[in-house]
Amino acid sequence: MANAVKTTGYFSSLPCGEVTSTRLSRTSRSCAGLTRSAVGLCCSMNHEQAGDLRSVKEPLSTPFRNHDHEDKALQYKDLFISKVGGAEHPKRLHCQLYMVDALEKMGISRYFSCQIKSILDMAYRWVKDSKLDQLPFARQKLAYFYLSAAGTMFPPEMSDARIFWAQNGVLTTVVDDFFDVGGSKEELDSLVRLVEMYDSDPSVLKDVSHVQYFLSSACFLDIVNQKASALQDRDVTKHLVQIWLDLLRAMMTEVEWRMSNYVPSAEEYITNSALTFALGPIVLPALYLVGPKVPESVVRDPEYNELFRLMSTCGRLLNDIQGYEREYTEGKVNSVSLLVLQSGGSMSIQEARKEIQKPIENCRRELLRLVLRREAAVPRPCKELFWKMCKVCCFFYSRSDGFSSPEEKAPEVNAVIQEPLLLLDASLHRSPPGGVTELFPSA
Known part of the structure; x- marks a missing residue:
């Protein structure tokens, strides 16, 4: 791989504009x-x-x-x-x-x-039973994810969607931390192979470390598969497994970039990093639990993929703007550093952050257009989950890296859940x- 790729104009090539308010x-x-x-x-x-x-x-x-x-x-x-x-x-x-x-x-x-x-007690008990609280490298963000679920999905019939939204959010954070600081290259490779083989050969579990076992077994919440498949009147297990595989493979790509000092092009970066922002395992399984039937034809429809891409890209770029310093110290590239690099040093960090706002605005506008469009393959209640998660990302990252901070969003957690x-x-x-x-x- 080359050490540098010319990326001029990619982030600024998308049109931008304000999101039009609806009545x-x-x-x-x-x-x-x-x-x-x-x-x-x-x-x-x-x-x-x-x-x-x-x-x-x-x-x-x-x-x-x-x-x-x-x-x-x-x-x-x-x-x-x-x-x-x-x-x-x-x-x-x-x-x-x-x-x-x-x-x-x-x-x-x-x-x-x-x-x-009762719901929170059940969620925390699940964390303990899965032994996720025993992983020293893992951030514990259950309250944040339950906040995002309870604050966006009110109806009582969405109880399962709220719970699994929060649980999968916890899992994605643990897996992200495992790839960032908790695992060696060999352990990461082994985890990806384990997930690939899980369905066909469960005996592979005996050959892996306890950390990998906890992560992989937690990723396959049987109750999620059972509930989703029952509601959809078809087996959706393979799709749920594929969602996790897409995330793990994208995370492994970032590890390989970091270890080889490879600087991706802006297009390479955003295509891969939209996946590693890890919204897939949170939002996509929830689509099966909010009511409408989601046949395989919908999952394969271009609109479904575009909704996911726009939501994930918006979240990733918001995270990049606020998390630049943290990721720089971790040896990671992001959209801010790539913009500065492609400018040859003529653009400052603050200017790059401002420039990234343009594709964020464009993604939000286009995402809202798809959500509000009447003629669509994806049912409206499902489309709204993409928009709700986009709003959650704005909440956590509009002013700072509120997700990484243990204190900044604590008042909001208390206001929604406790007070x-x-x-x-x-x-x-x-x-x-x-x-x-x-x-x-x-x-």
Whole structure:
């Protein structure tokens, strides 16, 4: 391999533009005493907006970006209550708050608090049973991945999708750390071969180290295969295995580049690194669990691959902008360093970061266009998962490398999973003087 490849213009060759906003209906979730993730499980109530609340702008730092009915719920609720205070407010919203008060008195808050605790306990128990917590090189990011799942997939019927989204997210992080710092070249080669042979020859497990055994056996969560295959009325195991193989082979390519001091072209880099950003094992299995049938013809459709490519490319470039210094110290190339290199040193790091924003904007715009397109091979609920993950990436990487930081996103984790969602004034959700008849005026 050559040590340098000319890459001029690749990252800047894509057109860019702002993502066009679509009209949103906002959802009011004012559930006293419920945690923020439980809000989406019980009270999904649309209402008419008044005045300047229609033009609320959403900050980039929020994990719940626009273009989703649920995404603006917490922000809109907080802003609405801060504006109306104890003054008059729409009767329909008053009705909704009264209904929430009734649910609260029935013990709904305690029920959902117990449900969330049960789910998290199960997830952490799975980490322990898989012995992933015994791997000294591995980052433990279960809370972050459950945050991304609970913050984007509200409906109760998506419980399995949320759990497996979080579990596979943990696995991809552990595997990434194993390839970066935890394994030798021989162990990495052995792990890839093990996954390739797992289906046909399970006896290969006796010839590998305990680390490889834990990683490979965890990658094949039988319950994921069983649930996905049952919902789809067909065996999807081979596809789930292939998703992991694609990731491991791409990670091995990066290892070989690093060990040989090979500098890839920008196109080589982004094609491979979009895979190693490791969104495949998180998002793609979840498509089988959100409801619609996903036949093999959909998986092979160009639209399916393009949705995945755009989502992964956007996430990778966001990560590159914020993680440049960390990856530089690890001896890795990324899109920022490649831009500086192809400029012959005339471009600064900050200029390169700014330039990378253009293809990010383009990927987001094109991804949203595909998600909103009516005539499509991929079912709409499945397409929305690609967009939701894109928003999660923006949440973690829009301002800094929030995913790698153990503290930066802790407040958001607590806000969504732990802290109760309380109304500022209990008087806001008491029955009006006219009683129930005033809540439901005649037409």
